[in-house]
Amino acid sequence: MRTSFVFSEVVTGLRRNVTMTIAMILTTAISLGLLGGGLLVVRMVDKMQANYAGKLEVSVLLTNDVSANDKDCTQQPCSGLRSALEQTSGVESVVFQNRDDGFERFKRIFEAQPELLKLARPEAIPATFRVKLEDPERTDVIRQAFEGKPGVKAVDDQGKFLERFFEGLNGLRDVALILALIQAFAALLLISNTIQVSAFTRRVEVGIMRLVGATRWYTQLPFLIEAVVAGIIGSVTAVGGLVLFKAFFLDRITRNLTESGIIPPTGYLDILIVSPWLFLVAIVISATTGYVTLRLYVRL
Amino acid sequence: MIRLEHVSKVYKTSTRPALDDVSVEMEKGEFVFLIGPSGSGKSTFLRLLLREEVPTRGRVYVSNFDVAKMSRRRVPRLRQSIGCVFQDFRLLPTKTVAENVAFALEVIGKPRNTIVKVVPEVLQLVGLDGKEDRFPTELSGGEQQRVAIARAFVNRPLVLIADEPTGNLDPDTSQDIMLLLERINRTGTTVIMATHDHGIVDSMRRRVVELSYGKVVRDDARGVYGVGR
Structure with a gap:
């Protein structure tokens, strides 16, 4: 097989249908960009879950009365609550943090926001x-046992908050993936259409090729490669889009959250790890669509 | 070389068979005119040889190929041993004369050095040396048909099929094309030509197979177009 010949046919084909080719590339790129975005969110959630898994705590908040008068937790009901907590099965450790320690910690966490600190009072x-x-999953035990007990103001479960947060992120991921799927469908139709148009504009060539005894592969390969090349250009565009999105948008809007360690930053490495999947998906989808189209709709 | 045994072809869209129990044999190196009015089955006959169609009944043999029964994968091999020329030339307008001829070799994977050697040879054979770099639109009808013949012959096929090759040409140019086909025939290539051109058939005095309503109604070794005309 003469590769130079096949590739010159591919270039001619792509050039001849330049508007269709551009539409195909852009649709593919947007679809893959959304898919990449979804995958980045998946990576972020995974990282966060790993980050928080060892650190999740349940906070048993004490009433104002206890907070103000029992700094070392030596009196009832505080000391009783502590021993009850320590004796609950499944509890690894219990740390008492009085109002002053709590305020110090609060100041540390929010040192980046001085206006918030100005408003805050230890009380x-x-x-x-x-x-x-x-x-860390079994927080309900503590909640059920201690909520409403004397001296307890509330049981605050970080896990519940995080779960809601993850739900939000997963929702974002699902929306990205659904949009990616819809776009992928549009890309699929466009690829199929482009190949049909391409085959039609080259029907004389293809007719001659068949007549002089070119093999099926020889006649079909240019069309197939055309689709795959467009897919690859689409995925390169998508990766470029993700990089730009990170550099000019994502970094800016998530700076506060990443600096305070609430969400892990998305690095270029993450994009690098996601991009081979985008290439793979692009190649597989365009090649399969191309092949099926040639088999079903184009008589070569 | 070519043998049809009790071949019938019925198209789905038609009730009358396009070919009806046709049995014909053509030897290697023969020059055969296939004549008959439009719709008599000439085109179907040629398409069966190329395996553009499969017969409804009967067997078709071309060289060593059992055409009707062969697998799809072997069809390119069959077609590589058959050259084709048409009334409308079917040249690629974006390619030059030499490129049009080379195209037929490129797409069957012939190596570059073979192509650069044989293309000028065949262009000389058809009398187009010096016009390699012209585009089809810059050529006369006769010259365009010569390019088409060069393309059909460049791979040295065993059989050359010509479907009304002079249909678009004036009588003088037609004569030139016939001389060229005769020359190709003298190299040992079997030539099968479907035509309506009385003058050519009558002057060449070659074998004539006449079809009518899908049947062979005449097969003369040295025939003319119309009996008694």
């Missing part, structure tokens, strides 16, 4: 038991 921070569980 607003309750004394807290920070309870670490052996199995």
